[in-house]
Amino acid sequence: MTRRAMPVAIGLTMVTAAFVPASAEQHHHWSYSGEGGPSHWAELDTKNAACGEGKSQSPVNIRIQDVRRTQLPKLMFNYRTTSLHIIDNGHSVQINVEPGSVLKVGDMSYQLLQLHFHHPSEELINGKRSEMVAHLVHRGTEGKLAVVAVLLRAGQPNSTVEALWNHLPKQKEREAYFKDVLINPAGLLPMDRSYFTYTGSLTTPPCSEGVRWLVLRSPSTLSKHEIAVFSKLYPNDARPVQKLNGRQVLGTK
Numbered sequence: 001m002t003r004r005a006m007p008v009a010i011g012l013t014m015v016t017a018a019f020v021p022a023s024a025e026q027h028h029h030w031s032y033s034g035e036g037g038p039s040h041w042a043e044l045d046t047k048n049a050a051c052g053e054g055k056s057q058s059p060v061n062i063r064i065q066d067v068r069r070t071q072l073p074k075l076m077f078n079y080r081t082t083s084l085h086i087i088d089n090g091h092s093v094q095i096n097v098e099p100g101s102v103l104k105v106g107d108m109s110y111q112l113l114q115l116h117f118h119h120p121s122e123e124l125i126n127g128k129r130s131e132m133v134a135h136l137v138h139r140g141t142e143g144k145l146a147v148v149a150v151l152l153r154a155g156q157p158n159s160t161v162e163a164l165w166n167h168l169p170k171q172k173e174r175e176a177y178f179k180d181v182l183i184n185p186a187g188l189l190p191m192d193r194s195y196f197t198y199t200g201s202l203t204t205p206p207c208s209e210g211v212r213w214l215v216l217r218s219p220s221t222l223s224k225h226e227i228a229v230f231s232k233l234y235p236n237d238a239r240p241v242q243k244l245n246g247r248q249v250l251g252t253k
């Protein structure tokens, strides 16, 4: 009896040991479809409550006829050229930016922290997505975030994107550093700096609110090949559109 019970007990222990860490990990893992998909983000972690209950969430559909045109401060991009830090974080390809790249909006000053991409664009303009979007994430002096969204459409190739894709990390979730690859994030910006703005949230868990969104009205271009390189890695890393709940989108005149 004892002899027979032993292997069973060992067997159970092994099964338990193999399963516990996997389900614990799954509990916190978010994604863009299935059990970890956007409609479940709030359930995955109590920290993600805003993903479900928030009333000022992003992204949104910007209806041009609903935008209030007004005098808005100019976006003053003062980005610098630095060595490339690039990571495939499992949700997107992200460039971590060395300190010193600054965006000024009126009397507010924001440091560029990182930029990353979504395919297709998360933002809708009059109900339409662009092929991709770049999000440039900044932090203000008081910790407030400002995200510049640059819509990306198929057209002329983008040499900055090309340089990034030429250095995609082979391994996920590990930052690669290329001292001699010099990148200026300004290479992603269109010439025209007119924009839409509204208050929203992070579009990924924990979906924290109080984010100042600055959506550039004009897109930048990249080649179909450059789109294909990213979409092969991330066919869909866009959160569904969220309700405006009475928020007013403003636009430059």
Ligand SMILES: [Zn+2]
Binding pocket: 116, 117, 118, 135, 203
């Ligand atoms: Zn984003």
